Amino acid sequence: MSVDNNTVKKIARLARIHVDEDRREALAGELNAILSWIEQLETVDTDNVEPLASVTGHSLPIRDDMVSDGNRQEQVIANAPETTSGFFVVPKVVE
Amino acid sequence: MSNLVQGQTGEWEVVIGMEVHAQVTSDSKLFSGSSTAFGAGPNQNVSLVDAAMPGMLPVINGTCVRQAIKTGLGLKADINLTSVFDRKNYFYADLPQGYQISQFKHPIVGEGVLTIELSDGSSHVIGIERLHLEQDAGKSLHDQHPSKSYIDLNRSGVALMEIVSKPDLRSAEQAGAYIKKLRSILRYLGTCDGNMEEGSLRADVNVSVRKPGAPLGTRTETKNLNSVRFIMQSIDAEVERQIEVIEGGGEIFQETRLFDTSTGMTRAMRSKEDAHDYRYFPDPDLLPLTFTQNYVDQIAAELPELPDDLRVRMVNDYGLSSYDAAVLTEERETALFYEKASIGRDRKIVANWMSVELFGALNKAGKTLAESPITPVALGELVDLITDGTISGRIAKDVFADMFETGKAAANIIESKGLKQVSDTGAIEAMIDKVIAENQDKVDEYRNGKDKLFGFFVGQTMKLSGGQANPGMVNQLLKNKLK
Amino acid sequence: MSDLLQLSAVEARAALASKKCTATELTQSYLDAAVQTEALNNYVQLTHDKALEMAAASDVRLQAGTAGPLEGIPLGVKDLFCTEGVETTACSAILKGFVPPYESTVTSKLWADGAVMLGKLNCDEFAMGSANETSVFGPAVNPWSDSNGPNLAAGGSSGGSASAIAAQSALLATGTDTGGSIRQPAAFCGVVGMKPTYGRCSRWGIVAFASSLDQAGPFARTVADSALMFSSMAGFDAKDSTSANSPLPDLASAMAAGVKGMKIGIPVEYQRDGMDAAITTLWEQGQEWLKDAGAEIVPISLPHTAYALPCYYIIAPAEASSNLARYDGVRYGQRVEEGGSLDDMYEASRAAGFGEEVQRRILIGTYALSAGYYDAYYLKAQKVRRLIRNDFDAAFADVDAILTPTTPSVAFPLGVKQDDPITMYLNDVFTVPANLAGIPGISVPAGLSSDGLPLGLQVLSGAFCEEKMYQVAQVIETQSGFSGAPQRAAGRANS
Numbered sequence A: 001m002s003v004d005n006n007t008v009k010k011i012a013r014l015a016r017i018h019v020d021e022d023r024r025e026a027l028a029g030e031l032n033a034i035l036s037w038i039e040q041l042e043t044v045d046t047d048n049v050e051p052l053a054s055v056t057g058h059s060l061p062i063r064d065d066m067v068s069d070g071n072r073q074e075q076v077i078a079n080a081p082e083t084t085s086g087f088f089v090v091p092k093v094v095e
Numbered sequence B: 001m002s003n004l005v006q007g008q009t010g011e012w013e014v015v016i017g018m019e020v021h022a023q024v025t026s027d028s029k030l031f032s033g034s035s036t037a038f039g040a041g042p043n044q045n046v047s048l049v050d051a052a053m054p055g056m057l058p059v060i061n062g063t064c065v066r067q068a069i070k071t072g073l074g075l076k077a078d079i080n081l082t083s084v085f086d087r088k089n090y091f092y093a094d095l096p097q098g099y100q101i102s103q104f105k106h107p108i109v110g111e112g113v114l115t116i117e118l119s120d121g122s123s124h125v126i127g128i129e130r131l132h133l134e135q136d137a138g139k140s141l142h143d144q145h146p147s148k149s150y151i152d153l154n155r156s157g158v159a160l161m162e163i164v165s166k167p168d169l170r171s172a173e174q175a176g177a178y179i180k181k182l183r184s185i186l187r188y189l190g191t192c193d194g195n196m197e198e199g200s201l202r203a204d205v206n207v208s209v210r211k212p213g214a215p216l217g218t219r220t221e222t223k224n225l226n227s228v229r230f231i232m233q234s235i236d237a238e239v240e241r242q243i244e245v246i247e248g249g250g251e252i253f254q255e256t257r258l259f260d261t262s263t264g265m266t267r268a269m270r271s272k273e274d275a276h277d278y279r280y281f282p283d284p285d286l287l288p289l290t291f292t293q294n295y296v297d298q299i300a301a302e303l304p305e306l307p308d309d310l311r312v313r314m315v316n317d318y319g320l321s322s323y324d325a326a327v328l329t330e331e332r333e334t335a336l337f338y339e340k341a342s343i344g345r346d347r348k349i350v351a352n353w354m355s356v357e358l359f360g361a362l363n364k365a366g367k368t369l370a371e372s373p374i375t376p377v378a379l380g381e382l383v384d385l386i387t388d389g390t391i392s393g394r395i396a397k398d399v400f401a402d403m404f405e406t407g408k409a410a411a412n413i414i415e416s417k418g419l420k421q422v423s424d425t426g427a428i429e430a431m432i433d434k435v436i437a438e439n440q441d442k443v444d445e446y447r448n449g450k451d452k453l454f455g456f457f458v459g460q461t462m463k464l465s466g467g468q469a470n471p472g473m474v475n476q477l478l479k480n481k482l483k
Numbered sequence C: 001m002s003d004l005l006q007l008s009a010v011e012a013r014a015a016l017a018s019k020k021c022t023a024t025e026l027t028q029s030y031l032d033a034a035v036q037t038e039a040l041n042n043y044v045q046l047t048h049d050k051a052l053e054m055a056a057a058s059d060v061r062l063q064a065g066t067a068g069p070l071e072g073i074p075l076g077v078k079d080l081f082c083t084e085g086v087e088t089t090a091c092s093a094i095l096k097g098f099v100p101p102y103e104s105t106v107t108s109k110l111w112a113d114g115a116v117m118l119g120k121l122n123c124d125e126f127a128m129g130s131a132n133e134t135s136v137f138g139p140a141v142n143p144w145s146d147s148n149g150p151n152l153a154a155g156g157s158s159g160g161s162a163s164a165i166a167a168q169s170a171l172l173a174t175g176t177d178t179g180g181s182i183r184q185p186a187a188f189c190g191v192v193g194m195k196p197t198y199g200r201c202s203r204w205g206i207v208a209f210a211s212s213l214d215q216a217g218p219f220a221r222t223v224a225d226s227a228l229m230f231s232s233m234a235g236f237d238a239k240d241s242t243s244a245n246s247p248l249p250d251l252a253s254a255m256a257a258g259v260k261g262m263k264i265g266i267p268v269e270y271q272r273d274g275m276d277a278a279i280t281t282l283w284e285q286g287q288e289w290l291k292d293a294g295a296e297i298v299p300i301s302l303p304h305t306a307y308a309l310p311c312y313y314i315i316a317p318a319e320a321s322s323n324l325a326r327y328d329g330v331r332y333g334q335r336v337e338e339g340g341s342l343d344d345m346y347e348a349s350r351a352a353g354f355g356e357e358v359q360r361r362i363l364i365g366t367y368a369l370s371a372g373y374y375d376a377y378y379l380k381a382q383k384v385r386r387l388i389r390n391d392f393d394a395a396f397a398d399v400d401a402i403l404t405p406t407t408p409s410v411a412f413p414l415g416v417k418q419d420d421p422i423t424m425y426l427n428d429v430f431t432v433p434a435n436l437a438g439i440p441g442i443s444v445p446a447g448l449s450s451d452g453l454p455l456g457l458q459v460l461s462g463a464f465c466e467e468k469m470y471q472v473a474q475v476i477e478t479q480s481g482f483s484g485a486p487q488r489a490a491g492r493a494n495s
Ligand SMILES: [Mg+2]
Pocket: B019, B204
């Protein structure tokens, strides 16, 4: 499993981070170094081992269905770079 | 009836699977306490969780879980006592977290079934693949500004049930019947209001075509259809397009398409997601959702009677035709209306009055059953007055029209207009005598064998009575007098 | 009145209660100290007015006899905690200017108990780093740096918190620890840093790095102060689904009890080649202290220790890649519009807003979760995580606590490790396993290296058994008699 320039381009796109073309090579090198270091995990025998997603011992807590929030449009949009009449504004999306 | 579609190279089989997004009926959102109410101002029903502010965390709404279980039971599906919420990662303007909390590998509900009935009387069992809980996204308005889109997060975080069928549907008609039946079941259960105009129920339709017996063709997904008509139209359009492409030597690409309601055609989405790679993984802000079989059993015990069971009961116990039973059970409100109107009475007569007179009148007036000026109790009383002989069926139609017009009770109308049926033998005999006296020539013809004239005498007598004479008695007495 | 700075929080509480000083005086001393030690860059924002307002309110409560457990105690907040009305940036350019309309649960609890907010403390960008060098505000400096020599790393990610405690510009401070971000800087700066059991402190309102690993915890100068602050921070929060509803143990009586009869595990796998000799020596010294105090030292094995770091460097970036997707320039933070499309805006904003290390981790995490690699990386890491957790479960079946060094080296000069991410990651080799297992860990300063730099020992205990950890930590603190005051502390002339 090795990352090349194209893979860097692909994952940078997935992550929505612009990576200049001339930086891809170096980034691929860095990622490969980290990944090959990580690959020592392959030597661990994990047959019949259940993956551990969370260390908490309890089950998912459930809340009552009550309207206890909302009606705070001002706070919701207060930090936005661009808004108009209560909406967030972004560059036009073409579907 | 064959579902095959004729192309230039022969017949094609259509294969359809549906993913329906049904908004869970709940007061607050799936993971936050803000309201699900429709029609609020922009970003009003939005909490800091819905807006994905830094450090905000999801806490699940127990009612939404219950609703999903209930729906699963209504679809006769497996309920999974442990399920997992995953993050589906992608960027979109109305997806504030940068991921949707959904269920991927371990949904709350597994395989089930749904039976559809078609107009030709055939019924088909459609497999349900799964049902999972997930968050709705916000809404983007693209037509308010030439170079900007406006984002409203009121829907962001509203609970959805995604109900995925198996690719068991074979025609637009079947797909239409499927969505109608699903909607009906959801409404019986009270787990989704089924309001398609408000977006409470939307369908993504996966369509492919193949030569009969061939392996599955490549499918396209037409997204976000919000009416039964559009679902059916988009399927027909897409089937036609696919056959044309393939027969023209082209190839179908697996892609997402949109249905253009103005042209009645589907088109590929312009904002083609690069490669879809949602990078699902279990949401570390949540834990596996678990509940006991006992909890499921309790919900099962409280489940209302569903349309299929009710229909069977109406045919078997009430003696209704399967057509009437189907009409009366399609909507839960209709079934409830009917039950109320018909309890303790002749079920068949009430069924007839509902499906013919009431629906006819509502249709003409452009009203829904909920807006009916005639209550179930009032309709029942009208039927009582027919069966006890107070009015004839003929008069009853006039009374019904008056009831529909004024909302008054049948008894009041009969009383004030003096429409009570005449069942007094002497009075009817007097009228018959008068008719005979005035039509001696016809009486002779009748007696000479022109049997058809009997109807004439009945009609004249009824006319004389202003329609109020008891038709059965008129018949009986006439027969005696004309002997 | 600079001797106020010498008081521990427990002592300051007594001084306030007996009216030897006021909260306003105490707070003013700390605000002055922060200004005086500005060059250490451990504060990114001093909330001067707010601090004095809160102190005045504390004085009213002290006067009225309604003082809370932390009444009038000046406290700094890592800039990862959202603070209502006070800019919160996670030390990232992408969140510059973000003013939360809400207060994190942990800080709310601290204020409710009377603590006084001094300001926001420096940290690595989104808590990703081990030297505070990834902060958009530049690194916090370790006050143990000789002003004539190179500036030393305060550690990371909570470098500002550790630096401020050591420099006496905060009496207490919050931190967060995802892979060692409290304990490692505490060790570097010669202060007490504690990561609680996962689920003890609510994560609500804390900018997320890796949700299944993140825990908030206290920075303090003494073990007793640490326990005091922890008691205020911890507690069930219905707003955090991973919050634990389990009662806090009685820490005070545990700390008073000593370690007689306790079994302390020494993991053989923590003996590493290339570890500073001073650290090995101190570790052995620590075992002697505990033995002297009546504990039994037991060698134990945590066989999957070597895999903890690579396991962590899949799980943490994977979760981070998703947690940081919300920084998209739409609802808050910095937006860069280039190219005209929404995607162009996303890509430009995130490229400009995230620093190099954050970008690197987002990319690694994105890769590890992407189609075709999920099983090999993420799922594999989750399985290894189970094995690491099992190691600890087995160990704690036999021993009450585990003693290890906190870090494999002393504080290093700023700038030297930047080129190689993996060398930097190795800093967390002794701290990461506790995050993966969800168990608590504390770093206690216990000695000085030959260069005169502080060294820390780490005590781990079983989940929700913080009392045992504090019990051992207290003995180490007492036995070591560590009392080093850094050269550049506010209380010292040459700072
Ligand atoms: Mg879909």
